[in-house]
Amino acid sequence: HRELESRLAHFLDVPFVSLFNNGTVALQIALKSLDLPAGGEVIVTPFTFPASVHVIDACGLTPVFCDIDPVTLTIDPVRIESLITDRTCAILGVHVYGIACDVKAIDALAAKHGIKVIYDAAHAFATRVDGKPISLFGDITMHSFHATKLFHTVEGGALISPHAELQPTIYLQRNFGIANEETILLAGLNGKMNELQA
């Protein structure tokens, strides 16, 4: 498990990789790790696999659908801006069929409005935009390693973030919040990838 995490981090040229039992749990933990306010709105595309939207609901947040760009089929940054309200806490963009979202426009919008960005990169692996690894845009990116994806462990997934300080929180969220045998620091899930699959 540790060897796969470090080899993937090296291969993808990112600060760290956290492995998961699947991409859906990874995405749910990405949202939980960003401390989004209960009841907040997350702007998301409906042109995706159901899990991208279900995890928003599972976190007690409200999905707000935004239409896609007819050429790239990815969430349209111009339409995103028209949907931002004072309840908006995040944008969840999905890279589709190997076409990356307009990550630069989306990240700029999020910075302007002080909101978080999560990318569902189940359809992307080792992609770069302007030379930068795709999983270093936004605050956290999820990769799925399901058997139908580009790189796989039969079932599996990963979270990657440019913010190295998120790694300990992601680790706790993935493993029941257990810091050590005596200390439970938060209410986590069981999201660990097992050794056999790693």
Ligand SMILES: *Cc1c(COP(=O)(O)O)cnc(C)c1O
């Ligand atoms: C496959 C997929 C998921 C879910 O990933 P799992 O590893 O199967 O849980 C989420 N979003 C998109 C866009 C997908 O294609």
